[in-house]
Amino acid sequence: MAVVALKGGVGKTTVTLGLAEAAQQRGLRVLVVDLDPQANATLGLNPKTVRFTTGDVLADARDGVAADAITAGGWGPGVDLIAAEPSLEHRNRPGDSGSALRLRRALRGVADEYDLVLMDSPPSLGEITRNGLAAATHAVVVTEPGYFALRGAEQALEAVTVVRDHTNLRLRALGVVVNRMRRTLAEHKYRWQEIADAYPQLLVSPAIPERSIIQRAEGAGVPFREAGRSGAGVGKVFDQVFGELYNRATVSASTSLGEPR
Ligand SMILES: Nc1ncnc2c1ncn2[C@@H]1O[C@H](COP(=O)(O)OP(=O)(O)O)[C@@H](O)[C@H]1O
Ligand SMILES: [Mg+2]
Numbered sequence: 001m002a003v004v005a006l007k008g009g010v011g012k013t014t015v016t017l018g019l020a021e022a023a024q025q026r027g028l029r030v031l032v033v034d035l036d037p038q039a040n041a042t043l044g045l046n047p048k049t050v051r052f053t054t055g056d057v058l059a060d061a062r063d064g065v066a067a068d069a070i071t072a073g074g075w076g077p078g079v080d081l082i083a084a085e086p087s088l089e090h091r092n093r094p095g096d097s098g099s100a101l102r103l104r105r106a107l108r109g110v111a112d113e114y115d116l117v118l119m120d121s122p123p124s125l126g127e128i129t130r131n132g133l134a135a136a137t138h139a140v141v142v143t144e145p146g147y148f149a150l151r152g153a154e155q156a157l158e159a160v161t162v163v164r165d166h167t168n169l170r171l172r173a174l175g176v177v178v179n180r181m182r183r184t185l186a187e188h189k190y191r192w193q194e195i196a197d198a199y200p201q202l203l204v205s206p207a208i209p210e211r212s213i214i215q216r217a218e219g220a221g222v223p224f225r226e227a228g229r230s231g232a233g234v235g236k237v238f239d240q241v242f243g244e245l246y247n248r249a250t251v252s253a254s255t256s257l258g259e260p261r
Helices: 013-024 038-045 053-060 065-068 086-092 102-105 127-136 149-166 185-199 211-220 229-250
Strands: 003-004 032-035 078-081 114-122 138-143 172-181 203-209
Touching: 003 013, 003 127, 003 203, 013 038, 013 053, 013 078, 013 114, 013 138, 013 172, 013 211, 013 229, 032 038, 032 065, 032 102, 038 078, 038 211, 053 065, 053 102, 065 102, 078 211, 086 127, 102 127, 127 149, 127 203, 127 229, 138 229, 149 172, 149 185, 172 185, 185 203, 203 229
Parallel strands: 003 114, 003 138, 032 078, 032 114, 138 172, 172 203
Antiparallel strands: none
């Protein structure tokens, strides 16, 4: 599952980490692949040792080589990580690394060891994001309930369609997750409805609320539930979001949900 948005700061990493936590809660085996040179998911998962990173994996790109870069996250059993580092940025120039299929090849066989592989993407449709989408079966789009929310979601879904048509026929848009929702704001409610009208089958309910505990948990490298009572509430929201996405992913894989109404 690739978590995407063509913009920074909307909550890709937060959603990746929240879904990883929800899957761990269900007893699933999860691998998080950090594809963002900013390495925020890596920070949030707090690994003890990192020998190889996604940069090494993309540089090598032999069949199944990603297995060598897997490290245990710091969240206890069930959540593993392939870490990122800033030098990964060098791989993000279009056409630079030759192929959008390097990650897919490197992950061959590796995903079989897990119930869920989550890929956190950088904030652009560069070479790295394309590699993530080419390796994924499902894409989750993240947006904020602001002025550009609908346009942002549209662009990300268009990017998914382009990758599906050119490199990865099995790719499917699974959902649009709205992050940083403040239910008391009329603007947020309006934007929510706008997305609901445009993508009734894709919008994921509930939205992720704006909560300062999210930043604290990520900075401390712990799951949301371990960051106090308000964190437990965030964890429960992600349980629901994960449940919804999981149901969609396991129900009729043939239905196309990617087109706006
Ligand atoms: N729902 C939220 N409530 C409060 N802070 C949030 C929320 N979602 C994200 N943040 C914070 O906003 C910043 C950007 O979020 P992040 O998930 O890193 O976005 P992206 O990965 O898309 O760049 C981070 O500091 C994160 O902790
Ligand atoms: Mg991020």
